[in-house]
Amino acid sequence: MTLYDFLIAPFADYAFMRRALVACLALGLSCGAFGTFLLLRRMSLMGDALSHAILPGAAIGFLLAGLSLWAMSLGGLVAGILVAMAAGLISRRTEQREDASLASLYLISLAAGVVLISLKGSALDLMHLLFGNVLAVDDHALLLVAGVSSLSLIILAVIYRPLVAECLDPTFLRALGVAGGLYHLAFLLLIVLNLVAGFQALGTLMAVGLLILPASAAAFWSQRLAARLAISALLAGLASVIGLMGSYHGDWPSGPAVILTAGGLYLLSMTFGRCGSLRARYFPPRHLHHD
Amino acid sequence: MAVTLQDITIAYGRQPAVHHVSGQFATGSLTAVVGPNGAGKSTLIKAIAGLLPVESGQILLDGLGQRDIAYLPQQAEIDRSFPISVQEMVMMGLWRTRGSFLSWRPSDRQAAQQAMAAVGIDHHANAPISNLSVGQFQRALFARLLLQQANLILLDEPFNALDSNTTIDLLRLIREWHDEQRTVICVLHDLNLASEHFPETLVLGREAIAWGNTAQSLSQDTMTAARNKIAAGY
Known part of the structure; x- marks a missing residue:
């Protein structure tokens, strides 16, 4: 097998691989950025809960309309929003800590989703929904992903300053009478949208990985927010390319292949990164550097 | 910008933290708010900052908006x-x-x-x-x-855990704000700072125990009275 066969041929020869690649790259751009904010707000568990929440919604779409992109996406979107609202309600109205209620919600969602799919679908359908299927990324799915990714990045650019301020110092915004909660809500909605866009290619269990792993890897490379957003998008893109190739050559499900690669990049960053990594701790640079 | 308190009561749950306080922070005044733990000092300036609702009474801000207020919480989150x-x-x-x-x-x-x-x-x-x-x-x-x-600057224990150089520099800034006729209200636990640098003092013990010229309002007696109020409970 030549290098060309290994690196280029999968994408040159097959349209579905090209579509999956473009979809993952587009997704990586927005997921990298949103994941960084998700981690800064210490909300990675919320990401988990939301991604699992999409499953029963997508399953209902699947029951009603089969493997229809729009029915499943709409179902997933509605279910994601419902769970986000339920999580907020539980943490405000009960005394339970948010991590416990989020974990409960995502277990319920996952179980409900699997039961719903098994009502009508095969084990293969279940695999595809849970772990993604590059073959599912048709032109419509690609448009959905590209649209969601573009829209969410544009909105992120517009609400960047209040979102950063709300993460950093919510009291400051409240004292100014700025409705920080509104930006938080927009942020959650965009997270759900990205997860919905991601589940066709990556699966509902894995879509959240592209939010969390590249962003937490990027945290080991820079203490600047802008740089982190860029590095995290870059790592997400890299994980997509390598993961899809692995998926093609090894016949692995695409979602786990991409996320496993992202996980590898995370471990590398954690070991060799510039800020707070194992290397920085045990082999610190000789000079104190100011930046 | 003057801040007028009209018989305000602020409560957490059913426990009043600030009880029937009336008075005025005049425009351009520089006031220290002192009192024992649990006296309602932080509660009071949070309410003035618009971050806590008052149970009864009114806080009048001279018609100026929330954006004319700067608030620095005790431990900024x-x-x-x-x-x-x-x-x-x-x-x-x-x-x-x-x-x-x-x-x-x-x-x-x-x-x-x-x-x-x-x-x-x-x-x-x-x-x-x-x-x-x-x-x-x-x-x-x-x-x-x-x-x-x-125009209105609210500070909650801004010198906590600071070295003396920093405290001196920041006090100088507060002094400049005072010279520029801004109204400054500052919660303090260090009574020496209050008596040396703040012309006005409010001694709080859920109620206003003493309020006015620091030399008169800040004394052993008023602080003891405030402590007794808290200890007596409700």
């Missing part, structure tokens, strides 16, 4: 590991003029530079906030206050 530079954090102080969406003008960056120079952290402008010491971080927060150009 700022995540110090947040990847943001000192200058970026300081520039949040320009919110009143630039809001959520307007882009920075060169004059905005200049103003931020000046504010950081005024508190002596301009050489850290581009450093991440995680690099700052406790004192430098408080200086940065004061630079942000400077940019806010607020």
Whole structure:
């Protein structure tokens, strides 16, 4: 097998691989950025809960309309929003800590989703929904992903300053009478949208990985927010390319292949990164550097 | 900008934290709010900042809006590991003029530079906030206050855990605000600071025990009276 066969041929020869690649790259751009904010707000568990929440919604779409992109996406979107609202309600109205209620919600969602799919679908359908299927990324799915990714990045650019301020110092915004909660809500909605866009290619269990792993890897490379957003998008893109190739050559499900690669990049960053990594701790640079 | 309290009561749950307080912080006054733990000092300035509802009574702000108020909480709930530079954090102080969406003008960056120079952290402008010491971080927060150009400045124990140099520098800024006729209300636990640097003092013990000229209102007797009020409970 030549290098060309290994690196280029999968994408040159097959349209579905090209579509999956473009979809993952587009997704990586927005997921990298949103994941960084998700981690800064210490909300990675919320990401988990939301991604699992999409499953029963997508399953209902699947029951009603089969493997229809729009029915499943709409179902997933509605279910994601419902769970986000339920999580907020539980943490405000009960005394339970948010991590416990989020974990409960995502277990319920996952179980409900699997039961719903098994009502009508095969084990293969279940695999595809849970772990993604590059073959599912048709032109419509690609448009959905590209649209969601573009829209969410544009909105992120517009609400960047209040979102950063709300993460950093919510009291400051409240004292100014700025409705920080509104930006938080927009942020959650965009997270759900990205997860919905991601589940066709990556699966509902894995879509959240592209939010969390590249962003937490990027945290080991820079203490600047802008740089982190860029590095995290870059790592997400890299994980997509390598993961899809692995998926093609090894016949692995695409979602786990991409996320496993992202996980590898995370471990590398954690070991060799510039800020707070194992290397920085045990082999610190000789000079104190100011930046 | 004067702040008038009309018989205000503020409660957490059913327990009143501030009870039937009336009086006025005059325009351009510089007031220390002192009292034992649980006297309602933080509660009172949070309510003036508009962050807590009053149970009864009214807080009158001379018709000026929420954006004329700058509030520095006791332990700012700022995540110090947040990847943001000192200058970026300081520039949040320009919110009143630039809001959520307007882009920075060169004059905005200049103003931020000046504010950081005024508190002596301009050489850290581009450093991440995680690099700052406790004192430098408080200086940065004061630079942000400077940019806010607020007419009413509310400070909750701003000198806690600070070294004396930082305290002296920050007191000088407060003095300048006072000279510029801004109204400053500052919660303090160090009574010496109050008597040396603050012309007016409010001694709080859920109720206003004494309020006015520091020399008269701040004494052993009033502080004991405040402590007894708290100890007596309700």
